Amino acid sequence: MMDVDRLNDLLAERGWHRKDLAQAAGITSSLLSRVINTSRCPSPQTRSRIVKALGLKGFSAAKLFDVK
Numbered sequence: 001m002m003d004v005d006r007l008n009d010l011l012a013e014r015g016w017h018r019k020d021l022a023q024a025a026g027i028t029s030s031l032l033s034r035v036i037n038t039s040r041c042p043s044p045q046t047r048s049r050i051v052k053a054l055g056l057k058g059f060s061a062a063k064l065f066d067v068k
Contacts, residue, residue: 001038001039001040001041001065002035002036002042002064002065003063003064003065004036006063006064007036007064010054010056010064014054018032018033018036021050021053021054024053025046025049025050025052025053026049026053027046027049027050031046032050035050041065042065047065050064051064
């Protein structure tokens with residue numbers, strides 16, 4: 001599950017909208033929406049794409065998705 005508040009903070013820091021993240025991650029806006037709005041974890045490939053697009057590493061990357 002994704003920490004949506006954290007995601008929104010990261011997007012605001014970059015001046016991005018969700019569509020900008022989807023484009024930078026090479027995924028569709030609809031896939032990003034499903035990742036954000038469901039309690040299911042995205043595939044490792046999708047997680048990796050989102051994390052790389054945001055420039056996150058290590059604990060910061062894990063923190064974005066490991067919300068219970």
